[in-house]
Amino acid sequence: MIEWSDTDLIMRDTVREFIDKEVRPHLDGLESGELSPYPFARKLFSEFGLDVMAAEAVKSMLDKQREGARRSGGLGGFAEQASMAAVMVSELAGVSIGLLSTVGVSLGLGAATIMSRGTPAQKERWLPELMTLEKIAAWAITEPDAGSDAFGGMKTYVRRDGSDYLLNGQKTFITNGPYADVLIVYAKLDEGVPGVDRRDRPVLTFVLDAGMPGLTQGKPFKKMGMMSSPTGELFFDNVRLSPDRLLGESEAHTGGDGRDSARANFAAERVGVALMALGIINECHRLCLDYAKTRTLWGKRIAEFQLIQLKLARMEIARINVQNMVFQTLERLKAGQMPTLAEASAIKLYSSEAATEVAMEAVQLFGGNGYMAEYRVEQLARDAKSLMIYAGSNEVQVTHIAKGLLAG
C-alpha cells in the first residue's frame, strides 16, 4: 500500500464533511467539558451505519457461537475494514482526539477484552449494547502506585468469599471512568500461595456495571489536553462480584491470566496511537501551510522565510514517515499479520514524538496566534503530548523495543 485507495479517499472526505458540520462547531463546548462526547460518538456511528453494522456483526458472531461454530475472536466485521477505520480514526484525531479516545477505549479495549476473554454468555450479556455504543466501557488497570509497573505494583485485589469475590482498591487515569456503564477491572487474587511473591500473584479480569454497591466513579480530572475525553478514578469498597463477572468464568483462563489479557491489547493500542499521530500531523501540516501562505511580514508571506520553510519541511518528513508506517501496518494487517510488540512499540514511540514535535512547531509557526485557543494548534500540541504517555509511556516502549531486539 503506497496510497489511500479511492474508497478510502471517499470515506475520508465523507468523514471530514461530517466532522466539519457536526463536531468542529461544538469544539469549544467539548473542550470545556460543557458538552458530553457520547452523543457525538453515537451520532458518528449512526451517520455511517456503524451501529447497524456492529449490531449485525455481534448478532452473527453470537449466532455462530450458539451453533457451536468456532470463531477466532477480533472485532468481527471491523477487522476486514482496517483502512476505512484508519481513515476515520486519523481524521477525527486531528480535530478531537478526546472524542476519539472515548470510542477507542470503549470498543478497542473494553468490548475487545470481553470479545477475546468472555464466555458466550458474557459476550451475549455485554457486547450487543457496547458494540453499538448504547453503553460505554472503561478499561481499568492503572493505579496511583502502579502505572508503568502495572501488574507487579497492583494493589487492587479480590478475595474469595464463598463462590463470590470481594473487590477492594482504587484505579486512576481511567478513560470514560466517570461515566462508563460497563467497567473492565484488573485485580490481584489476594491469596498467598507459599513461595509466590505478592508481585507475581495471578491477575484476574472482571466486568462491573455502573451502580454496583461499593463502586464509586470519581469526577473527571482537569487535564492538559484531550479535554473531551473524561478521565477519572474508580474506587472499590467490598464490591461483591459473582463468578459470572470473572471473564472466562475461570481463574485458569486458557488465554493466561489478566497480564496476558492486557498484553494482547498492547500491539493494537500502539498501532492506534500511530493513526492518531498521523491525524494530528496532517491537521498541523494543513493549518501551517495555509497560515504560512497568508501571514505577511516585512512585505512577504512568512512561507518565504527559510526558517519557516524548515519547519514545514520537517512536518512533511514526519507526515511521510508516520504515513508510511501506517500504510505498511495496514498492508500487513490485510495479510493477516499483526506487528510484533517490539515493532508496534517502535511505531508508537516514533509517531507520538513526531506528532508532539510537529504540533509544538505549529504553535511556534503561528506566533502569538498559535498560543491562542482560537487557532487550534495549541489544542493539538496539548493533545499530542498525551500520545507519549498513555498506551505505555515512551520510556517503556524503549524497553519493549530493546527486549525484542535482544531476544534469542
Ligand SMILES: Cc1cc2nc3c(=O)[nH]c(=O)nc-3n(C[C@H](O)[C@H](O)[C@H](O)COP(=O)(O)OP(=O)(O)OC[C@H]3O[C@@H](n4cnc5c(N)ncnc54)[C@H](O)[C@@H]3O)c2cc1C
Ligand atoms: C489521558 C490518559 C488516559 C489514560 N487512560 C487509561 C485507561 O483508560 N486505563 C488505564 O488503565 N490507564 C490509563 N491511563 C494511564 C496510563 O496508561 C499511565 O499514565 C501510563 O502507563 C504511565 O503510568 P504512570 O502515569 O503511573 O507513570 P509512571 O509509571 O509513574 O512513570 C513515571 C515516569 O517514569 C518512567 N518510567 C517508568 N518505568 C520506567 C523504566 N522501566 N525505565 C525508564 N523510565 C521508566 C515513565 O516513562 C515516566 O516518565 C491514561 C493516562 C492518560 C494520561
